[in-house]
Amino acid sequence: MYTIIKRMEISASHSLKLSYQSKCENLHGHNWIITIYCRSKELNEDGMVVDFTHVKEKVMSRLDHQNLNEVLPFNTTAENIARWVCEQVPYCYRVEVQESEGNIAVYEED
Ligand SMILES: [Zn+2]
Numbered sequence: 001m002y003t004i005i006k007r008m009e010i011s012a013s014h015s016l017k018l019s020y021q022s023k024c025e026n027l028h029g030h031n032w033i034i035t036i037y038c039r040s041k042e043l044n045e046d047g048m049v050v051d052f053t054h055v056k057e058k059v060m061s062r063l064d065h066q067n068l069n070e071v072l073p074f075n076t077t078a079e080n081i082a083r084w085v086c087e088q089v090p091y092c093y094r095v096e097v098q099e100s101e102g103n104i105a106v107y108e109e110d
Contacts, residue, residue: 003039006055014068014076037094078105
């Protein structure tokens with residue numbers, strides 16, 4: 001089994017819709033650190049699980065310097081973003097989304 005890990009930083013804003021009062025309901029920004037794990041038993045014809053650059057493009061091109069509420073069709077919690085990223089990237093099985101130092105959400109396929 002081969003695994004690749006791609007880490008990237010994305011600057012983006014969002015606001016959350018919550019069932020309780022929170023400062024997170026106000027529009028604000030983060031430098032998100034997104035860590036993407038992909039694995040495969042076989043390598044492709046280029047000798048890769050998936051090209052690091054392609055992984056980065058799939059996520060950066062959609063999210064970097066965006067208001068996430070305008071580009072993602074769900075409440076933009078770190079958990080939901082992690083699941084969405086996992087769905088965009090081939091062979092991805094785990095994503096970590098760090099919203100700020102010490103606040104990390106992880107999505108992992110069963
Ligand atoms: Zn936030």
